[in-house]
Amino acid sequence: MLVLVSAWLMHVDGHAVDLDAIFAGISAAHPLGTDALGRDLLARLAEGLQLSLTVGIVVISIGGAIGISIGIVAAWIGGWVDSLLMRVADIVLSFPGILLAIALAAMLGPGVENLILALVAVGWVGFSRLARAQVLALKHAPFVEASLASGSTAPYIAVKHLLPNIAAPLLVEASFGLAAVIIGEAGLSFLGVGVQPPNASLGTMIREGTSLMLVEPLLVIWPGLVLFMLVMAVNLLGDRLRDRLDVKAMDTHV
């Protein structure tokens, strides 16, 4: 059964990668047709897919780095620093994530940089909470105290001892976060506060396609399908990572 599940997961995972390869290779020979302005749909899908992935990875990298640093600092120093940082996190978490991102992107103005900024502003919180909780659990572990006693500095301990030990749950968080950011980017672009025409984002393509739905339904079907597959592949990756890493974590405990 387990083999079957993972085989199935592999298949869908591979599918996303295949899509990528197909787009790169045969877009000229097999176009999916063109949109209202005569632009090649396949080429735009490829561009949108690339944008989704780029924005997703950039946001998760920056947001992850900020969030993890804040989480480690909060847990390590404790006291009022911890209270203050976590209060800020609470405030960010008091908004539905997508709403805060929409409001920030709308105020900052259109463009990919502002879109990334808005998504990072929302995205770091999950990482910092998780990193903080993990570090709190490890802070008084014997190997950390031993390192401290032998004169290691706090940054050294953070990088050398804490980070490797909290990496697994953070990786899982990153993969689910990636799915959320990809949907977020497309959602913001769909609403018109993200990527602006004529640049292609899957979100702007769905928006344009929706308004032309009665004329050519394929223009809304394709970009959504690509987005859906991408998000599902990333979610599956997250599921699989979680299962794998949990098992591993349990093994080392035993």
Next chain:
Amino acid sequence: MLGRLCTIRILQAIPTLLGVATLVFFLLHLVPGDPVDALLGETAMPADREAMRVALNLHLPLYQQYGHFLSGLFSGDWGNSIIDGRGVLDLIGERLPATAKLAGASLILALVIALPLGYWAARHAGSARDFGAMGFSLLGVSIPNFWLGPMLMLLFSVTLGWLPVSGMDAPGSMILPAITLGTALAAILSRMARSSWLEAMSSDAMRTARASGVSEQTIWWRHAARMAAVPVVTMFALQLGAVLGGAVITETVFDWPGLGLLTIEAIQSRNYPLVQGCVLIIALFYVLANLMADLLGLWLDPRQRNG
């Protein structure tokens, strides 16, 4: 004991709400350059610019602007729309019922799908049926609602002609928006229901019940169901707030005249005071829903009271 804990949680929400208000206040100051330029264009008459500056309190020093903003919030003066000068709270009040209706319908829909599905998957854990149910859940969390909406519209309104395309006046107009908004909720809740049911069934209490000869049926329905309900109820309360975030997109797709559509309209017309008001009111509901989830958890699960 319980009362004291509840009071603490409620008091803890106050600084958070103050922080939320502060963040919303600073939203206006995120607009690059001069907000008045963004609103009127750089070629506007000086008199108009000055009037707008006064209307937005931008002529005051920052701390006074902040003071005005906060005292306005408490006295029910949330500023005025810069389009027609109407009170922001009035505009929000007009749109609230539509969003409440849509959110209510989608939450009910989510429950009706998720509880049986989660139970069914847990009952047949590890089998193809469980696999299928969780596959549906994966589809549900992965499908973007701004695509699901148009797809449903395409199928049921355009091709089959069964349901109205958008708006909320025609009969049946709520069905597609409610499905669009409820699908992700149903997916999340069914996953939650499955795992908490499984966890409850593998607990020591259930093992004891089984060992003492209680029938499997009774264990599932009387004992495990009660235990499994705690995380599901808490999750449901959390989703009460989250659904408002989804409503922004769903309402835009279906032209549903609620709070979410109002937010987007305000953004598109750069009606900054209205944007602030909408964001604030949604965050307020969200915080209240989270608080309620917290309190429900305390009430239902005595173990949480020690935390």
